[in-house]
Amino acid sequence: MKGIIFTEFMELVEEKFGLDVLDEVLEMSGDEGIYTAVGSYDHRDLVKLIVNLSKKTNIAPETLQQVFGQTVFKTLLAAIPQNASIGTSRSTFQFIRHVEDYIHVEVKKLYSDAEPPKFYFISESETDMVMDYQSARCMSHVCLGLIEGCAEHFGEKLNVEMTPQSDDNSTVRFSLTLV
Incomplete structure (x- = not known):
């Protein structure tokens, strides 16, 4: 999966939930959060971020994916x-x-x-x-x-x-x- 998806996801999380929540989600995911827009990354890492954001915010993963897509x-x-x-x-x-x-x-x-x-x-x-x-x-x-x-x-x-x-x-x- 292209890195632009990861960088945009992290920007959205920071914008909507704050930097502290993003840091906590990255920590929960065992993810350093270092992505470049043109790099290629395992989509499972994004899934892990979404699932942990869901746990942190009590918002269904499907809803988070939908808002991200929009x-x-x-x-x-x-x-x-x-x-x-x-x-x-x-x-x-x-x-x-x-x-x-x-x-x-x-x-x-x-x-x-x-x-x-x-x-x-x-x-x-x-x-x-x-x-x-x-x-x-x-x-x-x-x-x-x-x-x-x-x-x-x-x-x-x-x-x-x-x-x-x-x-x-x-x-x-x-x-x-x-x-």
């Missing part, structure tokens, strides 16, 4: 080159399509060891999209938050249903409906 969307959006085709997206659905067709492809070109999630599009209309999110990292609630952050960016309101397609949540079906 927040990190803006940072990831800002990191996209201005001339990228994804910049022509005019809606949440278009953007999500471009994530699979452009961002995940570019990530693989830049970082051959990267394993971005996969989106499998089941159906799409003007008002509905059904897709399967597949990731060995099982962080579908981060994906949910990213989708919500995207919809906010485009000024759209979505109803989102998540349906696990596997016992370990490595595949989750997202049914998105514009309201």
